[in-house]
Amino acid sequence: MAKQVVPEAARQRRRRTHGGTVLSEEIIVRTALRVLREHGSTGLTARRLGAALGADPSTLYRYFAGMDDLARAIGDELMGRALDSWTSTGDWRADPRALGRAIHASYLAHPQAAVLTASRVTGRPREIAVDETILGILRGAGLPDPVAVGVYHAFIDQSLAFAALDAGSLALADEARTRDEEMWRSTYARLPAESHPNIAATAHLLARRMPHSAFPAALEMLLEHIDVQLSRVGA
Amino acid sequence: MAKQVVPEAARQRRRRTHGGTVLSEEIIVRTALRVLREHGSTGLTARRLGAALGADPSTLYRYFAGMDDLARAIGDELMGRALDSWTSTGDWRADPRALGRAIHASYLAHPQAAVLTASRVTGRPREIAVDETILGILRGAGLPDPVAVGVYHAFIDQSLAFAALDAGSLALADEARTRDEEMWRSTYARLPAESHPNIAATAHLLARRMPHSAFPAALEMLLEHIDVQLSRVGA
DNA sequence: AGCTTATGCCAACGCAGTTGACCTTACAGT
DNA sequence: ACTGTAAGGTCAACTGCGTTGGCATAAGCT
Known part of the structure; x- marks a missing residue:
């Protein structure tokens, strides 16, 4: 049985x-x-x-x-480690920033596992704990409930989605990974300026930027959005 | 052979x-x-x-x-369909919004395929065409090259990452999907207010919001960010 | 018409997840 | 301490997977 x-x-x-x-x-x-x-x-x-x-x-x-159930347990473990590594400071700006980075970092510490699990929402206890924490931060900052829920939704999905994407490139075998990073220097940098003027003009910037994660930038945009929303409410 | x-x-x-x-x-x-x-x-x-x-x-x-090579070809097809369904209007705000939604929609039109492919960057011709297009929009809007590259990076990764995540929940079997959506009504809505006050207070809002994608909201945040950057440059 | 070979089929390999039958040993109740 | 029960281990086998090497055949060139 x-x-x-x-x-x-x-x-x-x-x-x-x-x-x-x-x-x-x-x-x-x-x-x-x-x-x-x-x-x-x-x-x-x-x-x-x-x-x-x-x-x-x-x-x-x-x-x-089954193996699928095991995979979800692994994801729960990563989420738990993220929450454990985080401590509240009470600052509405520093807290979500640190928590988002903790989630992202926890998954990227195990890229192969993240690829397997980061694309699914589990609804397990430790994930729920994270949800409660984020909602508490946003509501505590003074956001009206509908706005807080919207921002929370974007926050958690964005964190998980970027974790999955970034883990994917990190989980590549060494040979494949360097080949992937080299692509921005070789393939993209060699595109003729006539057919691809914008890539050609920014090739040096792309080569420097693309091997890194866009998650921090996206996270800052989210925090910026909170700023705008708070100023509208008049907090 | x-x-x-x-x-x-x-x-x-x-x-x-x-x-x-x-x-x-x-x-x-x-x-x-x-x-x-x-x-x-x-x-x-x-x-x-x-x-x-x-x-x-x-x-x-x-x-x-091999099957992996086939999977990448499938991803390329979806990216190509996204670009084909999009037409430029010349408006820096409407264009990236429509293109982002086209990419997201193209992948979500085939959720099962998106799960298989959206987490990987292929560097194939049609993906490069999308890159060139976005960079053109952002530079044309007046963003300095370093800023344009940063925003482009966030844009493409965000689009792919959300496509993968949203496709994941959409690709669940019908039975599993409705069970997943019901979770927000059953599991989350029944959490005691003592242990999870913030979830309890916003349960009705969560149940309405969570079954939908956070991508549109995240996309608007990115456009908002462009706005701020442009006003700093003085365009 | 005949040649070459690209492109199809077939059989088989090792490995995967999973299950049902079967032991065996740790604990609960006395 | 003794014993009954079943949790939790093993074993063997099933189906289906990706992939390959050998072989057949028909499409297109000359």
Whole structure:
């Protein structure tokens, strides 16, 4: 019966695996992060993870409903780490900036895992905690509820979306990544000025800018937007 | 020899498949889009696509280096459709708004395909055409080159990132999607006000806002940012 | 008409997720 | 301390995946 998954909190009888280790959701997720880092975003397989744990692949189905369920648990872990690394200062401008960067950084610390998970909203406890925190900051700053909800929505989706996109390029194999970065110097820089005048005119700027993330800039635009909204309300 | 892929332009001898159809890159990509729509973002397999084409799966390797190569071709097709559906008006504010929405809409018209491809930058011709167009709009509006490059970067990444994220929720199976949308009414709306006061206070607004995309709002923030930058330059 | 070879098909490889049957051992109740 | 129960481990096998090498055939050139 691989369909019945016992929740972590209700577990009591933990047997040893063939390899001698004692399993738990936490250990499995941590090991999965290691396997992902070592074998890439498509390298997390039940057999490989089982081998890394010293356990049979089918054992995983005692803890997760399937590989998809495991992936969501990994995403929840990254979101939790982001929130843990963040502390409130009470400043409405510094707080969302730091939290956004914490989320982005937490996912980018595990690019291969981020590729797997950042594109989905899980609705798990730690994600909800982040939501509550952001809404609290925005409402505390004085934004009317409808505006706060709109900004919150853009904030969380933007953070996750950029995390997924930036992780994608970061997760490329070394060879592929440098080839990707070189593209801006080779392909784009060599476009003739007649057919692509704007790219040609800014090629040197593009080569410097494109290998980095646009997330910080987008985040500042969001904060700027809050500024404008607050001045309209008259806070 | 499945490694030698003949470029589409150089093809001459087209044989009929067992099913009677005559193949081409375009037909394969179009059929792939159909298979993706019918079977989901993970449902595009060589065997299934072969069956849909009335051809042997291995035949695909005469046209693409592998399933990954096919995926990039699909992404290029979506980007091309976005650019084709857009026409310049000369207005620096209306043009990027319409182009951003065209990109977003083109990907969301094929959510399952977007999930597969929107997270990667291809550097293919049609993507380059979009880049050149945006840079032209921004520089034409009067932005200094460094600012224009920064805004362009945020614009293209934001469009792709949101396309990937929004496509993700749209690509969920019907059953899973409605369950996802209901989450904001059930799970979030039922959170106790003591532990989650901000979510509780705005639950009705969240339920209305969250099922929709935050991309339009983020796009407006970007346009707003251009406004501010232009006023600083003094245009 | 005949030659070349691009382009199709077939069979098979290793690996994937997943499941059902089966042990085995940790704990609860006495 | 003893024992019954079932959680939680293993094993073997299923289907389907991407991919490849060998082979057949028909399209187009001369």
